[in-house]
Amino acid sequence: MNELRQIVATSLIGIGSLRERYATALVVVVGMACVVGVLTSMLSVTAGLARAYFRPEDATRAMVWGGRATFDQMRSLHPDAIGTILDAPGIARGPDGAPLADPEFLMWILPVEGFAAGSLQVRGVGPAGIELRPAFRIVAGRMFRTGSRELVVGVGAARKFGLSAGSEVRLRDGSWPIVGVFACGADIIESYLVGDAITVMAARRRAGFAQVLVQLVDAKAYPAFEAWLMGNPALSSVYVERKTDYDRRELGVNTTFFTRMSFVIGAIMALGALFGVVKIMYAAVRARTREIGTLRAIGFGATPVVVSVLTEAALLGAIGALLGASLAWLIFEGRDMWVWGAFKLHVAPSLWALGLAWGLVTSLLGGLFPALRAGRLPPVDALRTG
């Protein structure tokens, strides 16, 4: 108990003296803010992408597609196969008893000037496609009519390509009007033009669907659903995956390396900051030598002195980390981005926690040697030299 009191007292004295050493303290704070700011800013890209791809409802969903094509847009599931797929066990049913599954059609459209081929895509959906996306709502204009050559554009694509209700895009059979703009709770579908699947397929002169989005009764229904599809001789070259795994794989192509690189850069910057913290904390111990000597002379133990130096380092590191995460949040949170699809950067709460932990570990490691040195200072020498 006595030692605990000593720890609190020495820590408070150390922290109290920071006002006289604000310039050196600022070095640790700014250094850590840079480290954590860069780390959280970079990871906000992957967090934003993950938020756009992964939806809570995906855990009970599956994706079925036809094989033999590298790109989603070039896959082909013959319409004859769709009926068989919808007969599979485990598919949830709507109020009308129809299976909650939507055969989708995907296609790239003519690149808009200044944007790479493949940037703008049309997703053809059926009635169940809208039902499967409860967040889907029209924010301007109106919904496309089934069977009509009409499209609605997601808010992300609208922003990126300057499209709105009233714009037109060229498909293979001529110009198609955009009759509305939709939002879907920041889902990646907001990067697409959406229209009636059958009508879009007719324009594309192709008979095959790209994939079928399936709502299962629950997550446990997946193994039986998969086994039934894969074992069905009527369905050749058909593949199935849980929606979460499917998205993770699709997303991984863009983000796995970038995430790893973010951590490597964060670690390199932390190493630089670590040297800085060691230097600053040595200077802090030097500045507090007389104070430490006095405390030791009046009976304070070495441990409270060590802890007080570590506390000071941790406090400065935490302030810097929170400052860095705050700056990243202020600058990047909600900012529109486009990485083969529209999404918003997201400095997620988990990134704040990661940044704080990153800053704390770095500063504690940096404060360790100076703290041990402070603890080993002989009181008499400290009083003489301080």
Next chain:
Amino acid sequence: MKFVPLVWAGIWRNRTESLLTLLALSVGFTLFGTMLTLNQAYERAIVDTRMDRLIVACAFDCGEIPIGYAQQVARIPHVTAVGGELWTGEFHPDKQHPPITVMLVDEGMRRAWPELPMSEADWRALDLNPTGIFLGRTAAARHKVHVGDTVIVNSGPGGTADGSGLYYFTVLGFIADPPGWHEGPLETIVGNLRYQQNWGRLDERNIVLTLRVAVDRPENARAVCREIETWFTNATPALYCVPARADAQETADANINMRQISLGIGAAGLFMILFLCANGIADSVRERLPEFGVLKAMGFRDSHVALLVILEAAIPTLLATLIGGALAWAVDALIAHLALTGAIALPETHATPAAFGWALAAALLIALLSALAPLNRLRRMDVAAVITGR
């Protein structure tokens, strides 16, 4: 020269802290140098792509252009050569394996895309061996194959005339990677289109995925593209054309913008060490005020004192630039090696004199900025008060 002992004494006054500052600065400059060379590598991938090369694809993602289109495109004014390419990719139902993708080219590619790093002898060998392939250095490193080896590529059920989907390629040799081509899962493996034309599925023969077109002058590129699109507006399929450099730029913009990000990280690294450097020099000057007072009393002019302080700030930063430059060079070599083996999806980075020049300039700027506040303090210093300890 008379300043050197004074500057050295200042720097070496507190060895541990000076060394720690130097280490932190070195890490900062390593990061800055690496990010700068990374930025240059991404820029190079765009700049090295020629404006007088056009990429022609299907306008509405059909992915199939009749090979006969090539002859019609070749007749358009300013077009000097047309080549066709088709990709056949290895198919893995479980999708866990990295795909092997072979770019099958016709002989028109030899003139339409001379930047493809194949010699006359390579082209001749490919012509004589339709089942032959040349692998880029990255692909060779990834797949660990030798000349004469057979590489079996499964294009998926029904992908070939016999329904097996299997292509049996023979390794003829190795070539360099075109700039930026080894990034990501795609790799440079060049094969002969004739193999697919004879062995592919019947309804997939006589088609290509992309036409590459060479034009006589870069300034004609856009006009030729418009001409190609106009010619094929009502064709099935209609065509879309883009100059290769514009395509590289647009593709880079559609992806995570590594050029901006690398510069941002480099700048953050410098900002981090700026405060450390400034704090070090401020502490040094504050603790040695009497010493500076004595120097001034001895007749050192303000400019001499300023020079002393600036040198004291500049020497560690310049030294850190050298150490950081050497480390960045090593990191670049590591990145180049890992990129080559496909372990990382980054372009090959090479330390350049320009990057080192920027690092030196940044080091001097940091030294000058760090010295500003201490110099101001010294300029306003009351010499008598400082010497007498008042």
